[in-house]
Each structure stands twice: as C-alpha cells, then as structure tokens.
Amino acid sequence: MNVAEVTGNIAPLAFGIATIGPALGVGIVVGKTVESVARQPELQGRLTGLMFLGIAFIEALAFIAIAVAFIPFP
Structure with a gap:
C-alpha cells in the first residue's frame, strides 16, 4: 500500500480551501x-x-471554485 494514496472524497477539503x-x-x-x-x-x-x-x-469566482471542487476526476 502506497503511503501517499488518497481514498475517499476530498471535495469538502477543496471546498474549505476554496473559501479562503x-x-x-x-x-x-x-x-x-x-x-x-x-478620505472622501x-x-x-x-x-x-x-x-x-x-x-x-x-463571490462568482468563489462559486466557480466550489463547482470545480465537485467535478469528478477519473
């Protein structure tokens, strides 16, 4: 088993990072x-x-980033 192997859905993590x-x-x-x-x-x-x-x-860019986080990649 590879130590760097990631299993499961990491979209919630991407969502959190995309909001920063x-x-x-x-x-x-x-x-x-x-x-x-x-000043004026x-x-x-x-x-x-x-x-x-x-x-x-x-906010439009934030919504795009959130949508991209949920795109399934093969």
Whole structure:
C-alpha cells in the first residue's frame, strides 16, 4: 500500500480551501472602501456601488471554485 494514496472524497477539503481566497478578497475590498469613504465622504454612493460590484465578482469566482471542487476526476 502506497503511503501517499488518497481514498475517499476530498471535495469538502477543496471546498474549505476554496473559501479562503474570496474571504480575504472581500475583506480587502470592504476595508479599502471604508478607507476611501473616510478620505472622501462625498463619493460614498459611487464607492459603495463599486464595492458591491467587486464583491459580486469575487463571490462568482468563489462559486466557480466550489463547482470545480465537485467535478469528478477519473
């Protein structure tokens, strides 16, 4: 028996790893938006809209990573 042999389904592990990147990305986007609003409060509406657009793209990439984690490989 090979020591490096992996048996079972490792998709939950891949799911957990796939959520780390988007979580960091959303944190950075929100933090930078708060920082920008603190510097220029008159742009709050425009910055908030851009923040939500960025979060939507980040979450779309997270869903793609999760879907790829569940693709069966031969």
